[in-house]
Amino acid sequence: MEKIVIHGGTPLQGTVRASGSKNAALPLMCASLLTSDEMTFHRIPALMDIRTTKQLLLQLGVQLDDFEPGTLRIKARMITDRRAPYELVKTMRASVMVLGPLMAREGQADVSLPGGCAIGARPIDQHLKGLEAMGATIELESGYVKARAKRLRGTDFTFDLKTVTGTENLIMAAALAKGTTILRNCALEPEVCELAQVINRMGGSVSGAGTDIIEIEGKDRLQGIVHEVMADRIEAGTYVMAGAITRGNITVSGCQPAHLASLLEKLVDTGVGIEISEDSVKVISNGRVKSRDVQTDPYPGFATDFQAQYMALMSLGDDNCMITENVFENRFMHVQELVRMGARIRVSGKIAGVQGVKELSGAHVQATDLRASASLILAGLAAKGITEIHRVYHLDRGYEGIVTKLDDLGANIRREKDEML
Ligand SMILES: CC(=O)N[C@H]1[C@@H](OP(=O)(O)OP(=O)(O)OC[C@H]2O[C@@H](n3ccc(=O)[nH]c3=O)[C@H](O)[C@@H]2O)O[C@H](CO)[C@@H](O)[C@@H]1O
Numbered sequence: 001m002e003k004i005v006i007h008g009g010t011p012l013q014g015t016v017r018a019s020g021s022k023n024a025a026l027p028l029m030c031a032s033l034l035t036s037d038e039m040t041f042h043r044i045p046a047l048m049d050i051r052t053t054k055q056l057l058l059q060l061g062v063q064l065d066d067f068e069p070g071t072l073r074i075k076a077r078m079i080t081d082r083r084a085p086y087e088l089v090k091t092m093r094a095s096v097m098v099l100g101p102l103m104a105r106e107g108q109a110d111v112s113l114p115g116g117c118a119i120g121a122r123p124i125d126q127h128l129k130g131l132e133a134m135g136a137t138i139e140l141e142s143g144y145v146k147a148r149a150k151r152l153r154g155t156d157f158t159f160d161l162k163t164v165t166g167t168e169n170l171i172m173a174a175a176l177a178k179g180t181t182i183l184r185n186c187a188l189e190p191e192v193c194e195l196a197q198v199i200n201r202m203g204g205s206v207s208g209a210g211t212d213i214i215e216i217e218g219k220d221r222l223q224g225i226v227h228e229v230m231a232d233r234i235e236a237g238t239y240v241m242a243g244a245i246t247r248g249n250i251t252v253s254g255c256q257p258a259h260l261a262s263l264l265e266k267l268v269d270t271g272v273g274i275e276i277s278e279d280s281v282k283v284i285s286n287g288r289v290k291s292r293d294v295q296t297d298p299y300p301g302f303a304t305d306f307q308a309q310y311m312a313l314m315s316l317g318d319d320n321c322m323i324t325e326n327v328f329e330n331r332f333m334h335v336q337e338l339v340r341m342g343a344r345i346r347v348s349g350k351i352a353g354v355q356g357v358k359e360l361s362g363a364h365v366q367a368t369d370l371r372a373s374a375s376l377i378l379a380g381l382a383a384k385g386i387t388e389i390h391r392v393y394h395l396d397r398g399y400e401g402i403v404t405k406l407d408d409l410g411a412n413i414r415r416e417k418d419e420m421l
């Protein structure tokens with residue numbers, strides 16, 4: 001295992017380019033199962049979750065060609081297996097997104113239930129209810145969802161709550177179903193819109209993505225296309241906050257600032273200087289940030305995937321603030337680690353009260369999940385002294401080349417073998 005060692009206190013300077021989006025690439029890779037033609041994707045980030053999805057697709061009998069870095073060709077000419085095994089789903093719950101396309105194309109899927117994870121229970125009942133409404137029979141057996149249908153049929157389905165991968169799964173299921181499907185109370189995330197665009201370019205018919213109601217007209221066949229994955233808004237926003245917490249002056253390029261609107265508005269409110277251009281965000285920060293409350297919500301609200309990093313920033317705020325986590329039930333695993341670094345945070349239910357301190361100090365901390373890891377990196381970059389972050393494999397799920405990117409911005413950061421674990 002490896003750890004990340006940071007000598008904190010250097011203001012970041014320079015430009016960092018956003019990678020392709022993990023949360024857009026994963027459903028797109030699964031959507032390749034909807035056609036027997038070849039799909040080519042550019043700007044695929046080099047991440048553990050992408051490798052896991054490749055392994056899953058290979059297991060289903062799909063051909064992959066990934067010799068060119070950042071480019072991935074997927075051809076699901078034949079699907080020879082219809083099972084997403086526990087060993088893969090347990091490491092990445094997004095594997096559940098093969099369920100919709102497998103049901104659409106094959107009428108059969110056995111997918112391991114993802115189970116709980118560090119950020120909460122995360123059930124998939126909405127994915128299953130939607131498939132049932134499309135005519136699938138669903139049985140749970142030995143920890144697996146066994147879904148069957150002759151051919152899925154269009155339906156009118158309302159989600160009980162907004163779910164991103166649930167919306168994506170049902171869009172993919174409906175793309176090859178017989179008739180028209182109307183999905184209500186859909187997630188509005190940009191990654192959902194990108195999936196809809198891709199399916200439309202494949203010859204599908206998806207309208208309304210980016211609103212609450214999405215209508216999908218099922219097709220008999222879809223075709224292969226070439227597509228460049230959108231920028232990772234969560235990665236981009238994490239670097240924006242890295243600039244802010246180190247009181248640096250950096251530009252995050254190759255991103256879509258509109259996708260970061262709620263974060264950027266909040267940062268402006270905390271006194272961070274933000275300049276937006278068409279595809280980049282410049283961050284100029286030279287003083288202590290103002291403490292400002294935030295609550296996480298589905299898009300276009302403040303993303304739960306920014307909550308941990310924002311908490312690191314607020315740990316150094318000039319006053320008290322409250323951070324409310326509305327999306328996941330247990331996404332405060334980073335709190336105890338930030339406290340080890342001198343942060344003053346108290347959690348009560350879904351609210352964390354943060355009393356800003358003047359300085360954080362380096363410590364040994366454990367990464368518990370992807371964005372928690374990012375928050376510890378941010379805290380370490382700003383802290384006085386040395387921070388050692390253990391269990392960094394969480395980070396490899398979602399941040400392409402983070403150590404190199406931060407090193408290029410002037411951070412004193414390195415990755416080392418971890419003798420402690
Ligand atoms: C691969 C991917 O895109 N992951 C993102 C996706 O996760 P993911 O799609 O898993 O998250 P959801 O939007 O589904 O979860 C939102 C809330 O709905 C609940 N829920 C969800 C489905 C369901 O069937 N039943 C149910 O109760 C969840 O437990 C959670 O409390 O959106 C999250 C919320 O923006 C992000 O943090 C993740 O980074």
Ligand SMILES: C=C(OP(=O)(O)O)C(=O)O
Nearest residue numbers: 092093094305370371398
């Ligand atoms: C929670 C996340 O990912 P996943 O949904 O894949 O667990 C994330 O990207 O922060």
